[in-house]
Amino acid sequence: MSADLRGLDGPTVRADVARGARTGEPEVVYAAGKTPAQTLTAVRALLEGGVAPVLVTRAEAEHLAVVADAYPQAAVHAEAGMLVLAPLAPLDDRLAGRVVVVTAGTSDLTVATECAVTLEALGERPTVLADVGVAGLHRVLDVRDTLAAADVVVVVAGMEAALGPVVAGLVAAPVVAVPTSVGYGAAQDGMTALHGLLSACTPGIAVVNVDNGLGAALLARRIVRAGDRRHGGWE
Template sequence: MSHAIVAAADAGGLDPDQVRDRVKELLARDAEAAFLRRASRDQYEAAREAAPDAVHHPRSGLVVLTRPRPRPCSRVPLPVAVVSAGTADLPVAEEAMVAAHTFGLPATLTADVGVAGLHRLLAVRDELDLARLLIVVAGMDGALPSVVARLSSRPVVAVPTSVGYGSSEGGLAALAALLTSGAPGLAVTGIDDGLGAAVLARRLMT
């Protein structure tokens, strides 16, 4: 039987002893890669006691616990393009990009190209077309992934974020807008799930 692709847990609310125990559980699953999500610096230090090679990415809070295993050769060595609507969406975009790199997928990040400044998106359209798959991260009204899916011939994985105000409801408005989009070639993850988008990219590209 093949190994699982990913083992992951959220660090929210865990004390140092619980972090160490949770990390040991994740490593015991013998997955291709293991992650601790949304970890503080103190939680990272506790994680390192169980996984000395762990690497922390402070903006996203993602801790990569294991070195990635060699990835089966992809048929097309084109990158994943991670696209962020605004700077507030960058923690989720970083989670997606770091996870993609951990899986051995080449990945690029294009930030701050939300539809409020559509000219910025159009300026990088040719670059995005060089990717094999696009992960598009957006909060507020969640408009960017739908626009990208209509401009590009590549598959698009949309990640709604909890960024927003007014009636955004912690990302529910963006999620609902994406689920009712109707844009061709668009798949949608849960709110703030950059890791889930990277796992999907890994499964689609290898």
């Protein structure tokens, strides 16, 4: 049964089409809690307002189907619950690989994919390294050169999230850590990973919310964009 909204005054969706001009990143449609029709209304409003790219996150199959039916050109990433329209053109080769997204386990890939898809939609060209958690420390060391060459490293890890401090101790780049809800009972749906990352003694780590691949992508992009502005590079 749908909610009774007869007492609601005004529209249920108010798209912010000017956010990109203010912050450098457009408004993103968060589908969780929205009906498929509300999600489509938000997407349409952003596109009609000239927003690019348009991203839908945390979408269920029904959201994805309705939007993709209306916009067949949409790129659907069902594994991450995402949809992308009007992506920005990729940056040139010299700027490839400046953001590296690394996961502790294969189970963290859904969140890492949300991060990578967001970066790609905004023109970045991230490198994704999966399943290099500290349960096999040699796996981290095997990709150390790739990590060290990055301008920003996004570490996506559940359980106790030890990979974040380990990577931060190996590289000079800032580390954006994403705790995930992956783990057994004591992992407490990501709270153990979150607390571990916030308590880490290794410097250079910024921590976003549990499972927040989108937020990690936007923070990583702001870091590299700040470097671009300082050095007269891409805007």
